[in-house]
Amino acid sequence: MATLIQQIINGLSLGSVYALIAVGYSLVYSILLFSNFAHGGFLVIGGYICYGVLHTFGTGIWVSGALALAGAGLAAVLTERLAYRPIRERTNVTLYLLIASLGMSIVIENIFVIVAGGRFRALPPVIPTTPVNLMGMATTSAFDLLSLVSAVVFLGALQLFLSKTRWGLAIRAAAYDLRTAGLMGVNVNLLISIVFFVAGALAAVGGIFLSVRYTLYPQLGAITIKAFVAAVIGGLGSLPGAVVGSLILGLAEMLTAGFISSQMRDLVVFSMLVITLLVKPTGLFGKSVSEKV
Amino acid sequence: MSGYTEGIIILLCINAIAAMGVSLLTGFTGIFSLGHAAYMALGAYTTAILTVQHDVHWLPAILLGGVVAVAVAYFIGVPTLKLMGDYYAIASIGLGEAIRLILENWQSVTRGARGYPGIDPYTTFPVALAFFLVLAVFMFNLINSRFGRACKACRDDYIASSLLGFNTARIRVLSLMISAFYCGVAGALLGGFLSFIQPVMFDMLKSTELTAVVVFGGLGSMSGSLLGTAVITLVTELFRPISQYRMLIYGAVLVIIMVLRPEGIMGNREFLSWVKAPFRRRA
Numbered sequence: 230m231a232t233l234i235q236q237i238i239n240g241l242s243l244g245s246v247y248a249l250i251a252v253g254y255s256l257v258y259s260i261l262l263f264s265n266f267a268h269g270g271f272l273v274i275g276g277y278i279c280y281g282v283l284h285t286f287g288t289g290i291w292v293s294g295a296l297a298l299a300g301a302g303l304a305a306v307l308t309e310r311l312a313y314r315p316i317r318e319r320t321n322v323t324l325y326l327l328i329a330s331l332g333m334s335i336v337i338e339n340i341f342v343i344v345a346g347g348r349f350r351a352l353p354p355v356i357p358t359t360p361v362n363l364m365g366m367a368t369t370s371a372f373d374l375l376s377l378v379s380a381v382v383f384l385g386a387l388q389l390f391l392s393k394t395r396w397g398l399a400i401r402a403a404a405y406d407l408r409t410a411g412l413m414g415v416n417v418n419l420l421i422s423i424v425f426f427v428a429g430a431l432a433a434v435g436g437i438f439l440s441v442r443y444t445l446y447p448q449l450g451a452i453t454i455k456a457f458v459a460a461v462i463g464g465l466g467s468l469p470g471a472v473v474g475s476l477i478l479g480l481a482e483m484l485t486a487g488f489i490s491s492q493m494r495d496l497v498v499f500s501m502l503v504i505t506l507l508v509k510p511t512g513l514f515g516k517s518v519s520e521k522v
Numbered sequence: 523m524s525g526y527t528e529g530i531i532i533l534l535c536i537n538a539i540a541a542m543g544v545s546l547l548t549g550f551t552g553i554f555s556l557g558h559a560a561y562m563a564l565g566a567y568t569t570a571i572l573t574v575q576h577d578v579h580w581l582p583a584i585l586l587g588g589v590v591a592v593a594v595a596y597f598i599g600v601p602t603l604k605l606m607g608d609y610y611a612i613a614s615i616g617l618g619e620a621i622r623l624i625l626e627n628w629q630s631v632t633r634g635a636r637g638y639p640g641i642d643p644y645t646t647f648p649v650a651l652a653f654f655l656v657l658a659v660f661m662f663n664l665i666n667s668r669f670g671r672a673c674k675a676c677r678d679d680y681i682a683s684s685l686l687g688f689n690t691a692r693i694r695v696l697s698l699m700i701s702a703f704y705c706g707v708a709g710a711l712l713g714g715f716l717s718f719i720q721p722v723m724f725d726m727l728k729s730t731e732l733t734a735v736v737v738f739g740g741l742g743s744m745s746g747s748l749l750g751t752a753v754i755t756l757v758t759e760l761f762r763p764i765s766q767y768r769m770l771i772y773g774a775v776l777v778i779i780m781v782l783r784p785e786g787i788m789g790n791r792e793f794l795s796w797v798k799a800p801f802r803r804r805a
Contacts (some may be wrong), residue, residue: 262608263608264608264611264612281574284796287743311777312777312780312781314779316781316784319784320784322784323608324737325606325737325780326735326780326786327554328733328737328776328780329776329777329780329781330775331730331734332734332775332776332780333777333778334773335727335768335769335770335772335776336773336774338765338769338773338778339767339769339770339773340770342765342766342769342770343767343770434743454615454619454726458616459589464526464539468551492627493625493627494626495619496620496623496624499616499617499619499620499623500571500616501618502612502613502615503602503613503616503617505603505622506602506605506612506613506616507602508687509612510605510609
C-alpha cells in the first residue's frame with residue numbers, strides 16, 4: 230500500500246513536469262496548428278542557463294531560475310523569428326513548419342554538444358530532496374512535492390493570464406481562428422511571439438525540474454516526446470487536455486515502473502499514444518477534426 | 523576504386539532505396555510518416571536472424587526482410603491510415619518507437635540494446651547497385667502507372683478522387699506497404715553492409731532523416747528524392763572530419779531549405795522533363 234501511494238505521488242510529480250512542457254506544445258499548436266518539435270530544445274536551454282548561472286555567479290535558485298525562464302523564452306521567440314515566420318509568411322503548409330522545427334531541434338541540441346560537451350551534469354543541490362513522511366502512510370521526497378506545487382503555481386498563473394488579461398483574450402481568439410483575430414485588429418506577429426515566450430518559459434521550468442530528477446545533458450530535450458504524447462492524449466490544442474493527459478501519462482509510467490518493469494514504461498507510453506489515436510484521434514478534450522484542420 | 527569510395531556508393535544506394543520508398547508514400551500519396559526507420563529495423567533484424575541463425579542464403583533473406591516489413595505495415599496501416607493529416611504522422615512516431623522498443627527489449631531474439639553482431643557482409647558493391655537499379659526501374663514505372671496516378675489523385679484531393687471511384691483507403695494502404703518493402707530491403711542491405719545492427723540506429727532521428735531527404739529533394743519528384751539523398755549523404759560524409767559540427771550543419775540545412783525553398787530542389791518535376799524540354803515544341 231505504501232509503495233502504491235509513493236508511486237502515485239511520484240507519478241503525479243512526473244506528470245506535473247510533463248504538464249508544464251505539454252501545455253507549451255498545446256499553446257503553439259492551438260495557434261499555428263503545427264507540432265513544434267523544437268520545444269525540447271527550449272527545455273535544454275533553460276536547464277543549461279540555470280546550471281551556468283548557478284555555477285559562475287553562485288546566485289540562488291530564484292535568480293538563476295528567473296534568468297533561465299527569460300532566456301528560454303527569448304530563445305523560443307528568436308526561433309520563431311528566424312525559422313518559422315519566414316515560412317509562415319510564404320505558405321500555409323504546416324508540413325514545412327514541422328520539418329523546420331525538426332531541424333531547429335537538431336540545431337539546438339548540437340549547439341550544446343559543441344559548446345558544453347556531451348557529458349552528464351548534475352545541478353547543485355538547489356532543490357531539497359530530503360525524504361518527507363506523509364502522515365505515516367508513505368515516504369516521498371520533498372523534491373516530488375515541490376515540483377508538484379510549482380507546476381500547480383505556474384499552470385495557475387497561465388490560466389489567470391489567459392482568462393484575465395487582454396493578451397490572454399487575444400490568444401484565446403487566435404486559437405479559435407487566427408486569420409479572423411488578425412482581421413479584428415490583433416497584432417498577430419506580436420501575439421505569436423508572446424505565445425512562444427510563454428511556451429519557452431514553461432519548458433524551462435520543466436527543464437530545471439527534469440535536470441534535478443535525472444541529470445542535464447544535451448539530449449534531455451528528447452524527453453519532450455513524452456510530453457508531446459501527453460498533449461495528444463489530452464487533445465492537441467486543449468490546455469486542460471494537456472494537463473490531464475500529462476497526469477495520466479506520469480501515473481501510467483510510474484505505476485508500470487513500480488509494479489511491472491521499468492523497461493516497459495516507454496513501451497506503455499507509446500502504446501497509449503497509438504491506442505488513443507485509434508479510439509479517439511482528437512484526444513480526450515480535443516475539438517472534432519472537421520472543425521479544426 | 524578505393525574501398526572508401528565504394529563504401530560511400532553502397533551507402534548511397536541503400537539510402538536511395540529507403541528514400542524512394544518514403545517518397546512514394548509522402549511525396550506521391552501525401553501521407554507524412556515519422557516512423558519509417560522502424561521498417562528498416564524490421565528488415566535488418568529479419569535478414570540478420572535468418573542468415574546468422576538459420577543459414578538462409580542472403581538473397582531470399584533480404585526479400586523476406588522486405589516481406590516482414592510489408593506484413594507489419596499492413597497490420598499497422600489498415601487501422602491507422604484512417605487518420606488524416608498530422609494525426610497519422612503523430613501515430614507513426616508512436617508506432618515506430620514502439621517497434622524499436624520491442625526490438626530493444628526482446629532480448630532472446632534480438633540481443634536487445636547491445637546490438638546484433640556477426641552478420642555476413644553480403645552487401646557488396648554489385649549487390650547494392652543491382653538492388654538499387656532494379657528497385658529504381660520498378661519505382662519509376664510505378665509512379666507513371668495507373669496506380670501512381672491514383673496515388674497523386676489521392677494526394678491532391680482525397681474527396682474528389684474517392685468520388686471519381688478510386689478506392690482511396692486501399693491505395694493508401696498499398697502505398698504504405700510498397701514503401702515499407704523498400705525500407706525493409708534498405709535496412710536488410712544496411713545490416714549486410716555494416717555487419718552489425720543495433721536498435722538505436724533506427725530511432726526517430728533516422729525516420730526524420732528519411733522524410734527530410736524527401737522534402738529536401740522535392741515532394742512529388744522521385745528523381746528529386748534521389749538527388750536529395752545524394753546531397754545529404756555526401757554532405758554528411760564530407761563533414762565527417764569535423765564530426766562535431768556535422769549534425770549542426772545537417773539541422774541548419776533543413777531549416778534553411780524550408781525557409782528559402784520549401785518546395786525542395788526539384789519541386790514536383792523529374793529529371794526527364796528537363797531532358798525532354800528542349801525538344802518539345804512550344805505551343
